[in-house]
Amino acid sequence: MKSRWCFSMISVFLFTIFSFTDCYDPLDPNGNVTVTFDIIQWTPDGYMARVTIQNYYQYRHVDDPGWKLGFTWVNNEIIWSISGAIATHRGNCSQFKDEVPHCCMPTAEIVDLMAGAQPPNSPENCCRGGVIAAWAINPQQSSSSFDMVVGNLQVNSMLQMPVNLTLQAPGPGYTCSPTEEFPPTVALVVGGRRQEEVFKTWKSRCTYSSYLANKTPVCCVSLSTFYSPQITTCPQCSCGCRPADKTTSSCISGFSNSLETDFVESSNTLRCTDHMCPLRVHWHIKTNYMDHWRVKLTVTNLNYNKNYTNWNLLVHHPGFSTSATTYSFNSTLLHTSGIPDDVALFWGLDYYNTNLLNADKDQVGSVSTEILLAKDHKTFTLHNGWALPRTVYFAGENCVMPSPDTFPMLPSGISTHRPFGGLIIILMIYLNFKLLEL
Numbered sequence: 001m002k003s004r005w006c007f008s009m010i011s012v013f014l015f016t017i018f019s020f021t022d023c024y025d026p027l028d029p030n031g032n033v034t035v036t037f038d039i040i041q042w043t044p045d046g047y048m049a050r051v052t053i054q055n056y057y058q059y060r061h062v063d064d065p066g067w068k069l070g071f072t073w074v075n076n077e078i079i080w081s082i083s084g085a086i087a088t089h090r091g092n093c094s095q096f097k098d099e100v101p102h103c104c105m106p107t108a109e110i111v112d113l114m115a116g117a118q119p120p121n122s123p124e125n126c127c128r129g130g131v132i133a134a135w136a137i138n139p140q141q142s143s144s145s146f147d148m149v150v151g152n153l154q155v156n157s158m159l160q161m162p163v164n165l166t167l168q169a170p171g172p173g174y175t176c177s178p179t180e181e182f183p184p185t186v187a188l189v190v191g192g193r194r195q196e197e198v199f200k201t202w203k204s205r206c207t208y209s210s211y212l213a214n215k216t217p218v219c220c221v222s223l224s225t226f227y228s229p230q231i232t233t234c235p236q237c238s239c240g241c242r243p244a245d246k247t248t249s250s251c252i253s254g255f256s257n258s259l260e261t262d263f264v265e266s267s268n269t270l271r272c273t274d275h276m277c278p279l280r281v282h283w284h285i286k287t288n289y290m291d292h293w294r295v296k297l298t299v300t301n302l303n304y305n306k307n308y309t310n311w312n313l314l315v316h317h318p319g320f321s322t323s324a325t326t327y328s329f330n331s332t333l334l335h336t337s338g339i340p341d342d343v344a345l346f347w348g349l350d351y352y353n354t355n356l357l358n359a360d361k362d363q364v365g366s367v368s369t370e371i372l373l374a375k376d377h378k379t380f381t382l383h384n385g386w387a388l389p390r391t392v393y394f395a396g397e398n399c400v401m402p403s404p405d406t407f408p409m410l411p412s413g414i415s416t417h418r419p420f421g422g423l424i425i426i427l428m429i430y431l432n433f434k435l436l437e438l
C-alpha cells in the first residue's frame, strides 16, 4: 500500500514537471493559432485578401493589448488599404504619385482596431482591440479577421504568398510555420444552399511555448482539507524569492501605512509573499457527504497593477468524470485523448466575476466557487491525495504545485468513505478561520 502510494504520487509529480518544461501541452495537443489568407478578388495590380486569425487553443486567449501580426512580402507588394485593422507603420511610399498606399513596408505589421471603431464593410469579427477568446470558452469570439487590398504586383511576376509570419499575442512565445497553399476555403451562402470557394488559400500555424515566452511561473497552488489542520502553502520561491533585505522594497507589504506613496514610485507591484506569485489558486476539500463531496476553489490576485479580464482556470482531477455542480463559475469538461482523467475548465460568470480584480491596500482580489462532486464509490477516496488536483493552469500557464510529500495527511484510522463525526466539524471551523488569514 505504502509503495503504491509513493509511486502514484511520484508519477503525478513527474507529470507536473514534464508538462511544465516541455512546450508541447498534453492537455491541449491540437492547440494552435491558424492564420489564413483567402484571396477573394483580383484587382488590376494585385488582389484582395481576407486574413483570419483563428485561435484553436482551448484555454489560451489573446488578452489586452491584443494581437500583432507581421509578414514579409517577396515581390515588393504594398497594401493599398485595410478594412478592420491597421498597419502600425506606413513606410516609404514616395514612389506612389496618384494615391498614397496604406502601407509600403517590406515587412508589414498589423494590429486590430478598437471596439466600436468598426468601419462599414469590414469583416464581422474584426475590431475587438485584438482580444481573442479561447476556443473551448467562446468559439464565436475565437477569431479575428481583416480585409486588405494588395497591389504593386508587376505584370509578369508570379503570385507569391507573404512569408516569415510573426504573431505576438500579445507578447512573445509564438512560432509560426512557413506559409503553405491549401485547398481554397469554401463558404456556405444563401442559408447554406450554395457553396462559394475563394480563389486561393494560404495558411500558417502558430504554436505557443512558455519556454520561448521566457516566462517565470505566474501562479502557484495551495491546498487544505477538512480532515487535516495542516495547510499546504505554495512552495517557497515558486515564482521568485522574497527579498531577504527588508529595506529594499521589491514587493509591497499589505499592511504598510506608507503604501500609497510606495505604490506610485515602485515598479514592483506584488504583495509580499514567500512564493512571490501574482496569482494563487487554493483548493480546499470542504465536506465529505454520503454520495457527494464538496470543494472550495479560490483564485487570488496578489498583483496591485493588473486586473485579469476573462480569466480561466484549468483543473486536471479524476473526480470530474462524475457529475459536478459548479456554483459561481462557468465550466465545461475537456476530453483529451491520452489523458485518463477528465479535465475541467472554469471561467467567470457574465456580469458577475469575469474580472479578477487587482489587489488594493485593504485586500487582495479574488474569485471563488464551491463545487459539489458526485462520488464514484469505486474510485473515490481521501487517501493518498486523490481528492487534490493533479495539474492547474491559469490562462494556459502552469501553476506550481506543492510537492506530494507536503500534501495534507489523512489522520490514521479514520474511514474515508463515510462522513465524519464531531471532531471533523471542529476541525472545519478551525480551518475556515485559518483560511481567512491565508
Ligand SMILES: *[C@@H]1O[C@H](CO)[C@@H](O)[C@H](O)[C@H]1NC(C)=O
Binding pocket: 030, 031, 032, 034, 056, 205
Ligand atoms: C491546428 O488546430 C486545428 C484544430 O484543432 C487542427 O485541426 C490542426 O490539425 C492543428 N494543426 C496543427 C499543425 O497542429
Ligand SMILES: *[C@@H]1O[C@H](CO)[C@@H](O)[C@H](O)[C@H]1NC(C)=O
Binding pocket: 092, 093, 094, 095
Ligand atoms: C524611398 O524610396 C525611394 C524610391 O523607392 C528612394 O529613392 C528613397 O531613397 C527612399 N527614401 C528613403 C528615406 O529611404
Ligand SMILES: *[C@@H]1O[C@H](CO)[C@@H](O)[C@H](O)[C@H]1NC(C)=O
Binding pocket: 072, 073, 074, 163, 164
Ligand atoms: C525569411 O526568414 C529567413 C530566415 O530568417 C530568411 O533567410 C529569409 O531571407 C526571410 N525571407 C524574407 C523574404 O525576408
Ligand SMILES: *[C@@H]1O[C@H](CO)[C@@H](O)[C@H](O)[C@H]1NC(C)=O
Binding pocket: 304, 305, 306, 307, 357, 358
Ligand atoms: C481594475 O478594475 C477596477 C474596477 O473596474 C478599477 O477600479 C481599477 O483601477 C483597475 N485596476 C487596474 C490596475 O487597471
Ligand SMILES: *[C@@H]1O[C@H](CO)[C@@H](O)[C@H](O)[C@H]1NC(C)=O
Binding pocket: 137, 138, 330, 331, 348, 349, 350
Ligand atoms: C457560460 O459560458 C458560455 C460560453 O461562453 C456563455 O454562452 C454563457 O452565457 C455563460 N453563462 C453565464 C451564466 O455566464
